[in-house]
Amino acid sequence: MDELLARLSRLDSCAVSDALDKLGLKGAVTGIHRFSTERRISGRVVTVKLEPDDGRPARSRHLSTAAVETAQPGDVIVIEQRTGIDAAGWGGNLSLGAKLRGVSGVIVEGPTRDVDENRQHDFPVFARDHTSRTARGRIVEAGTNVPITVGEVPVSPGDYVVADGSAVVFVAQGDIERVLDTAEAIATRESEMVDLLRKGTPISQVMGKNYETLLKR
Numbered sequence: 001m002d003e004l005l006a007r008l009s010r011l012d013s014c015a016v017s018d019a020l021d022k023l024g025l026k027g028a029v030t031g032i033h034r035f036s037t038e039r040r041i042s043g044r045v046v047t048v049k050l051e052p053d054d055g056r057p058a059r060s061r062h063l064s065t066a067a068v069e070t071a072q073p074g075d076v077i078v079i080e081q082r083t084g085i086d087a088a089g090w091g092g093n094l095s096l097g098a099k100l101r102g103v104s105g106v107i108v109e110g111p112t113r114d115v116d117e118n119r120q121h122d123f124p125v126f127a128r129d130h131t132s133r134t135a136r137g138r139i140v141e142a143g144t145n146v147p148i149t150v151g152e153v154p155v156s157p158g159d160y161v162v163a164d165g166s167a168v169v170f171v172a173q174g175d176i177e178r179v180l181d182t183a184e185a186i187a188t189r190e191s192e193m194v195d196l197l198r199k200g201t202p203i204s205q206v207m208g209k210n211y212e213t214l215l216k217r
Contacts, residue, residue: 005074007180008042008160011187013167019183020169022215027170029151032107032163036095036118036125040164041105043076047157050081050089050110050135051142063141064094070144073102076161080148081110087138088131092117099123107161107168109150126163189214 008016017028048067067077077098081089090106092114098106105124112118112127113134145157153170155161160171171179196206 004160004176004180005043007184008162008171008176011042011162011180011183012040013162013164013169015183015187015190016162016169016171016179017167018186018215019179020171022182022186023175023178025172025175025179027153027172029153029168029170031151032109032126032128032168034124034126034163034165035112035115035130037105037122038165039105039124040162041076041124041126042160042162043074043104044072045155045157045159045161045170046071046075046077046144047146047148047155048077048079048089048144049142049146049148050079050083050139052083052085053138053140062094063135063139064090065097066141066144068094068097068101068103071098071101071103074104076104076163077106078148078150078155078161079106079108079110080150081108081139082149083110083139085138086111086131087133087135088113089135089139090125090127091134092121095121095123095125105163107150107163109148124163126168186214 020027046067079089089108089110090112095118108127111129111131118125193206
């Protein structure tokens with residue numbers, strides 16, 4: 001794991017989101033839920049874009065399999081399934097294949113399926129929703145490692161992401177170092193506040209003016 005990924009792995013989504021706010025950047029996505037494992041995930045992004053099945057002859061490979069085979073250990077696969085069709089952009093066999101490949105987890109802007117199976121595989125899956133309906137005959141892959149959109153955030157291959165129980169937060173490649181610097185400073189300040197609370201400092205003092213202005217630019 002390189003230094004940037006190691007630093008990101010020590011931060012939660014809230015610290016990174018606060019850093020984006022302080023820097024005037026966009027990247028936080030709410031409403032995507034963690035459906036398997038309780039782990040926080042982070043890593044470089046491999047993207048997949050899905051589209052409605054147009055009835056052409058069946059593809060030679062299932063959607064997202066190219067992303068699994070492209071991904072490096074520690075990567076996070078991020079899928080855009082915004083077709084409006086009730087069909088899963090991810091499933092159990094893909095989870096097992098991704099886990100064996102060393103992928104950190106998957107994030108789906110859209111529904112996933114095989115939720116119980118994903119839990120059995122102990123593989124982190126975050127998604128907008130869940131369904132039992134297969135992608136076959138409904139949606140197909142439009143591209144791997146192409147620009148996508150998650151929530152209102154443009155995401156490119158090679159960007160960075162952290163996801164946990166609070167949110168999914170993306171950081172563009174060109175912004176990662178300054179975001180990490182800012183997020184680490186915020187996390188250190190938050191840790192100091194916890195220490196003060198445990199030592200008996202009144203919470204109104206701990207979360208006073210300095211806290212309210214912490215994210216001022």
